[in-house]
Amino acid sequence: MHILYAVTTCSDRVYRQLFSHVKVKPAFQSQKYHRLLIEGLAAHTQVDVVANAPVNRSNLDKAFVSLPNETEGGARYHYIPAIRNPIVKLAFVAAGTFFKTLFLARKGSVVIVDCLNRTTAFFALLAAKLRRCRCVGIITDLPDMLGGGRFSKKMANFVIRHCTDYVLLTDAMNDYIQNKDKPYVVLEGHSDISMGEKEPSMDKKKPIRTVFYAGGVSRQYGLEGFLLADIPNTRLEIYGPGDYVKDLQQLAEKDPRIIYGGMLLNTEIVTKEQEATLLVNPRPTHEEFVKYSFPSKTMEYMASGTPVLTTRLPGMPKEYYPYVDFIEEESAGGIAAALKKVLSHSDEELFHKGMAARAFVLEGRNNVVQAKKLLQMLEP
Numbered sequence: 001m002h003i004l005y006a007v008t009t010c011s012d013r014v015y016r017q018l019f020s021h022v023k024v025k026p027a028f029q030s031q032k033y034h035r036l037l038i039e040g041l042a043a044h045t046q047v048d049v050v051a052n053a054p055v056n057r058s059n060l061d062k063a064f065v066s067l068p069n070e071t072e073g074g075a076r077y078h079y080i081p082a083i084r085n086p087i088v089k090l091a092f093v094a095a096g097t098f099f100k101t102l103f104l105a106r107k108g109s110v111v112i113v114d115c116l117n118r119t120t121a122f123f124a125l126l127a128a129k130l131r132r133c134r135c136v137g138i139i140t141d142l143p144d145m146l147g148g149g150r151f152s153k154k155m156a157n158f159v160i161r162h163c164t165d166y167v168l169l170t171d172a173m174n175d176y177i178q179n180k181d182k183p184y185v186v187l188e189g190h191s192d193i194s195m196g197e198k199e200p201s202m203d204k205k206k207p208i209r210t211v212f213y214a215g216g217v218s219r220q221y222g223l224e225g226f227l228l229a230d231i232p233n234t235r236l237e238i239y240g241p242g243d244y245v246k247d248l249q250q251l252a253e254k255d256p257r258i259i260y261g262g263m264l265l266n267t268e269i270v271t272k273e274q275e276a277t278l279l280v281n282p283r284p285t286h287e288e289f290v291k292y293s294f295p296s297k298t299m300e301y302m303a304s305g306t307p308v309l310t311t312r313l314p315g316m317p318k319e320y321y322p323y324v325d326f327i328e329e330e331s332a333g334g335i336a337a338a339l340k341k342v343l344s345h346s347d348e349e350l351f352h353k354g355m356a357a358r359a360f361v362l363e364g365r366n367n368v369v370q371a372k373k374l375l376q377m378l379e380p
Contacts, residue, residue: 001045001046001108001110001375001378002045002046002048002106002108002109002110003041003045003046003047003048003109003110003112004047004048004049004050004101004104004105004109004110004111004112004124004128004133005034005037005038005041005047005048005049005050005075005111005112006049006050006097006100006101006111006112006113006117006120006121006123006124007034007049007050007051007052007112007113007114007117007120008030008052008053008054008114008117008120009030009031009034009035009038009049009051009052009053009054010031010051010053010054010067010077010079011035011051011070011072011073011077012035012072012073013070013072014053014067014070014077014079015028015031015265016265018053018055018059018060018065018082019059019265020265022058022059022060022061023262023263024058024059024241024263025059025263025265026054026055026059028265028266028269029215029296029297030054030114030140031054031266032192032266032296032300033140033189033190033296034114035073036190036191036192036367037138037190037367037370037371037374038073038075039073039074039075039367039368040190040193040366040367040368040369040370040371040372041075041371041374041375042073042074042075043074043368043371044368044371044372044375045375047074047075047076048075048076048078048104049075049076049077049078050078050080050096050097050100050101050104050120050124051067051077051078051079051080052079052080052093052096052097052117052120053065053067053079053080053082055082055083055084055089056084056086056089057084057086060082060084061084062084063083063084063085064081064082064083064084065081065082065083066079066081066082067079067081067082078100078104080092080093080096080097080100081096090119093119093120093123094119094123095123097119097120097123097124097127098123098124098126098127099127101123101124101127101128101131102127102130102131105127105128105131105133106131108133109131109133110133110134110135110136110378111124111125111127111128111131111133111134111135111136112135112136112138112167113125113135113136113137113138113159113163114138114140115137115138115139115143115156115159115160115163116139116140116141116143116146116156118152118155118156118159121137121156121159122155122158122159125159125162125163129162134164134165134378135162135163135164135165136163136164136165136166136167136374136378137159137160137163137165137166137167138166138167139160139166139167139168139169139173139177140169140293141289141292141293142173142176142177142289142292143156143157143160144157145288145289145292146289160177163182164182164183165182165183165184165377165378166179166182166183166184166185167184167185167187167374168184168185168186168187169186169187169188169189169292169293169294169315170186170188170291170292170293170294170315171186172291172292172314172315173186173292174186176292183377183378184377185373185374185376185377187370187373187374188294188315188316188317188365189294189295189296189298189299189365189370190299190365190366190367190369190370190371191299191300191302191303191361191362191365191366191367192300192303192366192367193362193366193367193368195270195303195304195358195362196362196366198270198274200274200304200305200306200351200354200355200358202347202348202351204274204275205275205276205277205347205351206275206276206277208233208234208235209231209233209234209235209277209278209343210234210235210236210237210275210276210277210278211226211234211235211236211237211276211277211278211280211339211343212236212237212272212273212276212277212278212279212280212306213236213237213238213239213240213279213280213281213282214238214239214240214269214272214273214297215240215281215295215297216240216241216242217238217240217241217242217243217244217245217248217260218242218243218244219243219244219247222280222282222335223236223238223248223251223258224332224335225282225331225332225333225334225335225336225338225339226257226258226335226336226339227255227257228332228333228335228336229335229336229337229339229340231339231340231343234257234277234343235256235257235258235259236257236258236259237259237260237261237272237276238258238259238260238261239260239261239262239263239264239269239272240263241263245260248260270300270304273300273301273304273306274304274305274306276306277306277307277343277347277350278306278307278308278309278339278342278343278350279301279304279306279307279308279309280308280309280310280339281295281297281298281301281308281309281310281311282310282311282327282330282335283295283310283311283313284311284330285311285312285313285314285330286330290313290314290315291314291315292315293313293315294313294315294316295313298310298313298316298320298324299361299365302323302324302357302358302360302361303358303361303362304354304358305351305354305355305357305358306354307324307325307342307350307351307353307354307357308323308324308325308354308357309324309325309326309327309338309339309342310324310325310326310327311326311327311330312326312327312328319360320360322356323353323356323357323360324357325338325341325342325353326338
């Protein structure tokens, strides 16, 4: 089987080349999700990637960057030129995606698109239709529940309606898009199989107990909960962008228990996850969109071998429950109580809990295993 994967992404090498020196980096969650699935598919079959690097005016200094084709992780990347000007970029992405997909596709090829990469997905879908190829739509979020204009949502929903197959994060997504007769597979996410080479150990842990969070930084109950818990010899490290960064930086200057580290490359984040004592994801569960999602952060956290404290997300399969700890009450007091309960355990007990979670996701949910499930859906 030949896979054509059209998406706004780039290889890990190009990501470091373009963005390691810039302050505002593209969201690495999306980059990592697609890179891992591409590498998982390439472990089983031939994969060509029609790649649109995630550049814009905030993260690209040059007006134009021509990226050579390359092979990484077993997949061949075919790059559309990286352009800073948004209007010119749109034209290049549209034409480049359409013609590269049309040229690379052959009889029996399967085209895979990220339905939220609207321009890339639309023109890859169009090329797939002309080549009479199956087109698999990956839906990581529902367009109707995201920000953006009306036209953007309509375009994403158009792509969703016209795909022949789907990769979904939860079963609830299939009900929402009212899919009754098209094949789909539920893959809540995938862990990085190469994490098996980065063996955790207690010697790597920081001497001061560290509660760690990486992701969007907004005013939620997490920070207040940590301060309310007031656990001795414990600090909170936060990494990521968001509308609460300035306030957080001011708090960190006054309180040595709080460290805000800005935005780092994902490889740096993974190292810090393995050095931490506890990884937290206090994501609110009361909003409607949550039952249609599964944070990729959860997979990354678990694969690190450090124990995870999270809210009881409705999209999380029950098989995960024995391997994580839960915040039962979503308030500052509830988070404080959960932190106290989890951190009452010894370092050895916490380490063993984290290692059990690591074994679960690396053995049964790694990107090679999950990619195989997708390919099985596509078999004749």
